[in-house]
Ligand SMILES: [Zn+2]
């Protein structure tokens with residue numbers, strides 16, 4: 001096992017990552033030090049790497065450690081930590097999944113129970129590299145978890161490959177579908193079959209959706225969507241006009257339209273089309289377009305007349321992460337949950353970003369060894 005703490009430093013778009021050795025953070029009271037085993041490249045990090053829009057502001061001459069969709073095992077426990085957030089005893093060596101941000105617990109959002117909307121959640125990701133805890137991102141061998149960062153033990157039947165997406169993509173989907181109350185007998189449309197979309201197919205079925213209709217234009221994603229539970233897929237290369245896709249959804253739902261439509265394409269241009277797929281009383285869930293600065297067309301009169309609503313979810317609360325892990329454990333072996341990522345060693349981080357950016361790989365997972 002590595003006794004050094006290698007970390008991949010990002011400086012600015014176009015400049016290659018640099019691997020540097022940093023100290024391993026000593027755990028303080030109530031926290032723990034995690035040995036990262038793998039960390040995925042999330043869509044948000046691709047935006048930073050490319051320098052899209054406001055993501056340019058992340059660049060820093062000192063270097064910053066990216067990475068948040070990750071998993072690992074306990075390297076060292078801080079004083080007073082002997083249980084996970086579900087009360088299970090925890091020891092060094094235990095595999096865990098963790099909330100990558102830290103709700104403060106005492107702001108206006110937190111005291112209202114909306115810890116996912118905490119104003120200070122992401123403060124732990126900022127700070128100088130030469131100051132404890134040194135590493136503030138998961139593209140490294142070791143990471144410090146602060147008190148208030150929820151973490152759960154990972155059951156033995158859930159592999160690292162399966163659980164690595166739990167603390168970002170999967171937990172967000174769990175919280176989102178809860179927010180729009182996907183229920184027994186619902187008609188659900190998933191716009192986009194990347195990581196979030198594939199999980200959304202499976203979670204919608206788990207919640208009792210009568211029919212899941214998934215939309216994408218890449219063969220591999222469409223077939224994965226079917227294996228994750230989609231009842232119908234719409235290939236937008238063949239059904240090329242938005243109007244035709246809206247019609248297709250109406251046809252598949254007996255003329256009623258969808259109860260829930262989920263946007264996980266990450267492109268605001270698809271939202272109006274998705275809204276038009278909704279039926280009476282329908283709910284639209286926005287999760288894909290997570291950066292400010294774009295807009296979409298909307299007919300508010302249609303929303304009002306049809307009693308529809310739009311919801312948005314960016315992160316998640318602690319219980320959604322626990323539910324995500326339970327979901328993985330229940331479906332290990334029956335769903336292709338370990339086929340969502342493609343492995344790269346940490347040293348090949350530049351290649352991993354380039355491949356994911358070019359669409360040569362589904363979701364790159366950096367493996368620390
Ligand atoms: Zn993410």
Ligand SMILES: [Zn+2]
Nearest residue numbers: 104107110118
């Ligand atoms: Zn707060």
